[in-house]
Amino acid sequence: MPQSFADLTPPIALTPLDGRYRDQVAPLVEHLSEAALNRARLIVETEWVIHLLDGAAIPGLRTLTDDERALLRAIPEDFGAEGIAEHKEIERETVHDVKAVEYYIKRRLAGTSLESLAEIVHIYCTSEDVNNLAYALMIKGAVHEVWLPAFEGVIEQIARLARENAEVPMLSRTHGQPATPTTLGKELAVFAHRLQRQARRIPANQVLGKINGATGTYAAHAVSAPDTDWEQVSRSFVEHLGLTWNPLTTQIESHDWQAEIYADMARAGRILHNVATDVWTYISLGYFRQRLSAQGGTGSSTMPHKVNPIRFENAEANLEISGALLDVLSQTLVTSRLQRDLTDSTTQRNVAPAIGHSLLAIQNVAKGLAGLDVDAAAMAADLEGNWEVLGEAVQSVMRTLGVQGHEGLDNPYERLKELTRGHRVDGEGMRAFIEDLGLPEAERDRLLALSPASYVGYAPRLVAHLED
Secondary structure, three states: OOOOHHHOOOOOOOOHHHOOOHHHHHHHHHHHOHHHHHHHHHHHHHHHHHHHHHOOOOOOOOOOOHHHHHHHHHHHHOOOHHHHHHHHHHHHHHOOHHHHHHHHHHHHHOOOOOHHHHHHOOOOOOHHHHHHHHHHHHHHHHHHHHHHHHHHHHHHHHHHHHHHOOOOEEEEEEOOEEEEEEEHHHHHHHHHHHHHHHHHHHHHOOOEEOOOOOOOOOHHHHHHOOOOOHHHHHHHHHHHOOOEEOOOOOOOOOOHHHHHHHHHHHHHHHHHHHHHHHHHHHHHHOOEEEOHHHHOOOOOOOOOOOOOOHHHHHHHHHHHHHHHHHHHHHHHHOOOOOOOOOHHHHHHOOHHHHHHHHHHHHHHHHHHHHOEEEOHHHHHHHHHOOHHHHHHHHHHHHHHHHHOOOOOOOOHHHHHHHHHOOOOOOHHHHHHHHHOOOOOHHHHHHHHOOOOOOOOOOHHHHHHHOOO
């Protein structure tokens, strides 16, 4: 019998994010792992104790000393390998991860000046009071501290390429066919502009939280300490954590804010997917050359001449996986049966792979872009082979003169269609056609001076619309 991989130590990774791609997504472990979730729960629980005591929310209890606040805050700060193992051991007994966090804290208060106040830990809280705030802290940290800087970094790469190539002429392709020329910089600027809009939207989303009891009514709070303004205590605590207070919830915070962020991230990923597919196509057309040293390793196992655009292909696949997961998160998290069901709990455990695949894709696009050289000569040759694209310019001038009353310029579109559709037209042929039109001298000379490479309109200056 072959050896079982499931029995090996250390454990064999099941998913590629924890195996093959571990190094690339490792920063997310600090925010979205099971250990990070339990550390965030510890933060919420200990800060709640501090908030209640220092705010005199419970009558008759003293405030904390500086040393006692430091003791409480050291509990999540010191949560490492030993703490993770201990929490797991407690959870095996409780069969409840949040209750295990409560008992973990109480163990650390034993034998201290706070031992007599240990029952304040988790007081008035349902598990979801702790979980919604913990997830809010985790997701905010992962998005703002890891994902967004990587996303903004790749946008800046694209914007920089756009600025550097603002005046490099390139043949457009609409429906895959030669069309009105543009510049490489302008086309890249379109993507950078689209991505910049998404980069502004994502941090603008509010991150909501609540702490209001088993069904969102403050029932236990009101009956235990009726003279305390529990809405104010709740609001000030949520805002103390750097979150936005949600005043109206069931047992769970409604998760609409998560759906909003995931929808924006999914949309951003689909735009980046479009970047990957277009750059892949430009590589296949020869507009970009790939440096093997930047792409890394073997291009093909059997064809030594090849440098495959693997970074962009990898990005495509990971963005598709990420987009699907983010969509599912957005759809599932906004629905809960009556006052509570557990579908959100299971769903939220997949935030890490959703963001992880997105981060991996961003990194691959960044690496791919860093390994490209622009081949302006290849683009120039392509333009020179497609003089028929000037048909638009010629018929537009003819139309303008025709409506201004000039004779002999009727049916401009049809005449250019006869010349160019299904035919290759070189520079000599196009200029001969222009000469025979009988145009006024200024317009004739302007068209005769035109070439596919110079017929780019405002394209170079449009790049200036990018944000700095």
